[in-house]
Amino acid sequence: EADIYQTPRYLVIGTGKKITLECSQTMGHDKMYWYQQDPGMELHLIHYSYGVNSTEKGDLSSESTVSRIRTEHFPLTLESARPSHTSQYLCASSAGLNSPLHFGNGTRLTVT
Amino acid sequence: QKEVEQNSGPLSVPEGAIASLNCTYSDRGSQSFFWYRQYSGKSPELIMSIYSNGDKEDGRFTAQLNKASQYVSLLIRDSQPSDSATYLCAVNPRGTTNKLIFGTGTLLAVQP
Numbered sequence A: 001e002a003d004i005y006q007t008p009r010y011l012v013i014g015t016g017k018k019i020t021l022e023c024s025q026t027m028g029h030d031k032m033y034w035y036q037q038d039p040g041m042e043l044h045l046i047h048y049s050y051g052v053n054s055t056e057k058g059d060l061s062s063e064s065t066v067s068r069i070r071t072e073h074f075p076l077t078l079e080s081a082r083p084s085h086t087s088q089y090l091c092a093s094s095a096g097l098n099s100p101l102h103f104g105n106g107t108r109l110t111v112t
Numbered sequence B: 001q002k003e004v005e006q007n008s009g010p011l012s013v014p015e016g017a018i019a020s021l022n023c024t025y026s027d028r029g030s031q032s033f034f035w036y037r038q039y040s041g042k043s044p045e046l047i048m049s050i051y052s053n054g055d056k057e058d059g060r061f062t063a064q065l066n067k068a069s070q071y072v073s074l075l076i077r078d079s080q081p082s083d084s085a086t087y088l089c090a091v092n093p094r095g096t097t098n099k100l101i102f103g104t105g106t107l108l109a110v111q112p
Helices: none
Strands: A004-007 A010-013 A019-025 A031-037 A044-051 A054-057 A076-078 A087-094 A107-111 B011-014 B019-025 B032-038 B045-050 B054-058 B061-066 B071-076 B085-092 B106-111
Touching (some): A010 A019, A019 A107, B011 B019, B019 B032, B019 B085, B032 B061, B045 B054, B045 B061
Parallel strands (some): A010 A107, B011 B106
Antiparallel strands (some): A019 A076, A031 A087, A044 A054, A087 A107, B019 B071, B032 B085, B054 B061, B085 B106
16 A cells, blocks of 8 residues: 655654654655644644755755655654754655645654 | 635534635645645644635535635535544645645534
């Protein structure tokens, strides 16, 4: 079944650690996105990619980085986690222009 | 003015009633419009896509689009307690190649 997967589902980590949030999709979508959402707040686009080796920063400034070496894989990395990075991170993909986004289950990150 | 505006609610309706959720957008050239449902702590789930003026029905859900008024709405007939969630309006503005802009969402509470 075609889907989009995020791991881990929950992550609690100490300040200063390096973390990578994984996102993979089996739908063959070229476009992939990372959104950040605090509880009860709106979604903010932090990174997007329109294909392999293509990445762009979103509307919300983020200290995270992304890579797109394979179509199906779009990991997000924080080199040095801080408490201000505590949030929910949502990965999404879409088939193309004017297509809806399909979201993964999200990673809830807590930095202590 | 925000690019996509929604009343944050909560919108409270009795079980069995029609819930009406509204969204306005600023870019007159916007091309595609989506409604997502998000349960607390979960990721957004696509309910409806609409691309042209008029109504689009899918089961208990009807999306309505009026491009002249820059207005999109979602009607939920025979509301159920399980419909209680935050409903997000998302718009694909002109020329952004599928960078959806999300509203802040409307919290719907269906009272049994």
